[in-house]
Amino acid sequence: MPYIDTNNDIAGIRGLMQFRPDVGIALNQLAQVLLAEEASLSKRDRELIASFVSSRNACTFCMTSHGAIAAHLPGGNQELVEAIWKDYKTAPIDDKLKALLQIAEKVAKGGLHVTQADITAAKEKGGSDLDIHDTVLIAATFCMFNRYVDGLGATTPYDPGFYEIVGRQRAAEGYLTKSVLVKD
Amino acid sequence: MPHIALHPDLYGITSLLDFRPEIAAPLCRLTQLLLRGESTMTEAEREMIAAHVSSLNACTFCSSAHTAATCLLPGGKESGIEPMQTDLQALHISDKMKGLLSIATKVQKNGNQVTQHDIDVARASGATDLEIHDTVLIASLFCLYNRYVDGLATLTPSDPEFYTTLGKRITTRGYLMPEDGYDATNYKPNII
Numbered sequence: 001m002p003y004i005d006t007n008n009d010i011a012g013i014r015g016l017m018q019f020r021p022d023v024g025i026a027l028n029q030l031a032q033v034l035l036a037e038e039a040s041l042s043k044r045d046r047e048l049i050a051s052f053v054s055s056r057n058a059c060t061f062c063m064t065s066h067g068a069i070a071a072h073l074p075g076g077n078q079e080l081v082e083a084i085w086k087d088y089k090t091a092p093i094d095d096k097l098k099a100l101l102q103i104a105e106k107v108a109k110g111g112l113h114v115t116q117a118d119i120t121a122a123k124e125k126g127g128s129d130l131d132i133h134d135t136v137l138i139a140a141t142f143c144m145f146n147r148y149v150d151g152l153g154a155t156t157p158y159d160p161g162f163y164e165i166v167g168r169q170r171a172a173e174g175y176l177t178k179s180v181l182v183k184d
Numbered sequence: 185m186p187h188i189a190l191h192p193d194l195y196g197i198t199s200l201l202d203f204r205p206e207i208a209a210p211l212c213r214l215t216q217l218l219l220r221g222e223s224t225m226t227e228a229e230r231e232m233i234a235a236h237v238s239s240l241n242a243c244t245f246c247s248s249a250h251t252a253a254t255c256l257l258p259g260g261k262e263s264g265i266e267p268m269q270t271d272l273q274a275l276h277i278s279d280k281m282k283g284l285l286s287i288a289t290k291v292q293k294n295g296n297q298v299t300q301h302d303i304d305v306a307r308a309s310g311a312t313d314l315e316i317h318d319t320v321l322i323a324s325l326f327c328l329y330n331r332y333v334d335g336l337a338t339l340t341p342s343d344p345e346f347y348t349t350l351g352k353r354i355t356t357r358g359y360l361m362p363e364d365g366y367d368a369t370n371y372k373p374n375i376i
Contacts, residue, residue, distance in 0.1 A: 003298070003300055003303040003316070004303065004313035004316050004317055005313055006313075016317070019317060020314070020317060020318075022217055022221070023214065023217055023218065023321065026210055026213045026214035026217055027214065029209075029210035029213070030207070030210040030211055030214060032210075033206055033207050033209075033210060034207055037206075057294060057295070058294070058296060059295065059296075103335075106335070107331050107335045110241060110242070110330075110331065110334070111241070111243065111330055111331040111332070111333060111334025111335035111336075112242060112334045114187070114334075114335045114336075114337070116187070119187045129188035129189055132187060132188055132336075133188055133200075133203060133204060133336065134204075136331070136332060136335040136336050137200075137204070137207065137332055139331065139335070140327075140328045140329070140330075140331035140332045140335060141328055143324075143327045143328055143331055144324040144325055144327055144328035145324070146294075146295055146324075147291050147294065147295035147320070147323065147324035147327055148295065148320060148321050148324045149295060150294070150295025150296040150298070151287075151290070151291045151295035151296075151298045151320040151323070151324060152295075152298075152316075152317065152320050153298070153300075
């Protein structure tokens with residue numbers, strides 16, 4: 001149950017968005033351009049960064065939702081997502097993504113934690129300016145989403161079936177469509 | 185030196201909004217809604233939340249810009265807010281604002297630091313659920329901006345005049361992106 005009276009019983013971030021729909025639309029448009037539209041990084045890798053940062057912020061709702069979305073995208077699966085939550089350095093991903101996750105981990109702590117050495121390492125592994133930019137912004141954006149969700153005590157479902165449905169829908173449709181879990 | 189190649193005559197967040205305008209557009213719309221949209225909180229009060237969180241995150245660019253904006257808006261200067269000031273006790277503000285800024289302080293650390301008690305304290309001093317919602321989201325949004333600005337090591341001017349000029353821009357023109365992009369300033373500020 002959220003800390004405030006949202007006048008709806010929709011789980012997770014969408015219950016908060018329903019409380020202030022104008023802001024909800026802007027938040028979903030941001031998620032759409034950042035995660036679901038054409039970019040230098042694949043959709044899978046962008047969702048993995050989102051899920052990883054959410055795991056570092058201990059935001060169960062976002063980490064599980066975006067992990068499920070990554071698992072439903074080409075090249076993704078639940079074991080990979082869990083390996084990254086546990087230790088991205090030993091997860092079965094390429095060195096470029098490892099270097100980008102290292103930057104994301106620093107961003108989660110605070111922007112000033114990112115060092116020139118972190119950036120140089122990512123560039124040496126083939127990370128472009130656009131890859132690095134999007135990694136920092138995805139990490140920063142999930143530092144927002146995670147705080148919004150947990151700071152207002154949004155309802156976090158325990159049922160894995162919930163995240164399965166979210167993962168399948170968002171991997172296929174992006175962020176601008178109505179949730180199949182919300183009744184009219 | 186920024187970590188990536190940005191427009192050399194733009195500073196802080198402006199250099200990033202210019203780098204990736206397709207992402208900047210929804211980000212600017214969100215900021216405009218929260219800080220300039222209709223609200224029972226004044227614009228100065230909402231800018232103060234932005235400034236406070238930015239100070240806690242030690243983000244000089246955002247703290248200086250939003251402190252300048254707070255002080256330019258009606259009722260802002262009287263609070264006594266200063267750039268990079270994190271002590272709420274030093275501010276001359278209402279009990280309601282103290283309650284809301286205390287929630288913002290928790291949000292800056294992590295969303296799961298906020299308790300029902302924090303919410304109840306803010307409510308008891310007159311805060312509405314919508315004001316609490318907006319406070320949490322503004323605090324969260326500046327946890328985004330501060331990381332974006334410092335995580336890519338954007339240029340941070342050291343001249344107070346730079347932030348006064350920027351404060352005037354955001355208090356008069358707001359946060360929506362200009363259709364023809366961002367202008368470079370006509371002078372070169374000193375950089376931290």
